[in-house]
Amino acid sequence: MKINTSYPYPVLYMNNEDYKKSSYHTNISVNESFGELHIIAKFSLDNPGIKRLIEEAAAVFMIHVECGQTSFRQAYETSRETLEVAIPTNALRGKIAIHSFIIAKEAITDYTNDRLSDWYTGIQISFEKGNILGIGDAIETTLIDDNTELLNLPSIITVSKHQKNEFMDVEIQHDNITIYLPEYEYNQYAMSANSLLKNTILSTVIVPALVYVFSKIGTGTEDLEQYTWYQVMEKIFEENNLRLEDVGSDTLSPLKAAQLVLRKPLKSSFEEIEKLDRKEV
Secondary structure, X not given: OOOOOOOOOOOEEOOOOOEOOOEEEEEEEEEEEOOEEEEEEEEEEEOXXXXXXXXXXXXXXXXXEEEXXXXXXXXXXXXXXXXXXXXXXXXXXXXXXXXXXXXXXXXXXXXXXXOEOHHHOOOOOOEOOOOEEEEEEEEEEEEOOOOOHHHHHHHOEEEEEOOOOOOOEEEOOOOOEEEEEOHHHHHHHHHHHHOOOHHHHHHHHHHHHHHHHHHHHOOOXXXXXXXXXXXXXXXXXXXOOOOHHHOOOOOOOHHHHHHHHOOOHHHHHHHHHHHHHHHHO
């Protein structure tokens, strides 16, 4: 994203002198975890006049995220001093540029500010909606391609038919996690490969199974560490800066762990349902 630094109105920016005794900086941190790029932006603004505009909802802090390889472009805004954003990594690839701004949310007329440069004395100033009031810091980061499709879960989970059971069951005392489904449920699951609700059906089966698995990990891992599925899960958590043995603690419940590993399955399910509803209207 090419930033214009020349405007017909004052802009608070470290590389110009439109304001006196003022500053606007943004601390931007980036972390990749469980199929999402997490961005945390902390805004530091020293200008009472512009702060007042933000408090009155006439202006907002904003970050703009752009990825040239995937043509992803999205702006995120807030009136708070901290903004947290999560973007699916499958929407991004390679170099990612993150810029920060202060943007007018509405037209601002007869603008005054005690810290404006003397050059603006006697000049009538107005901003249109969307005009840039401030330019903060920017960073570039590179997203490394993740070749572990679906976090290797297909290699450690097997779904099988159990003709005698009336309820789903899960077996973890083997190298693979085996999910047993009653005959009817298994047949419906097997036919879902090309279904419009593929992810929804998958979540219906895999989420409760993983919740069960993670609840067992929370009670002790000594007899599970020998199995391949445990070792794969342990690697997945390590690569995402978490510890598998922490599952079951106050900070990482089995339910949350299952949703992390499956990359927010509820959201994917409801997106499928929404698409299906739109087709039927």
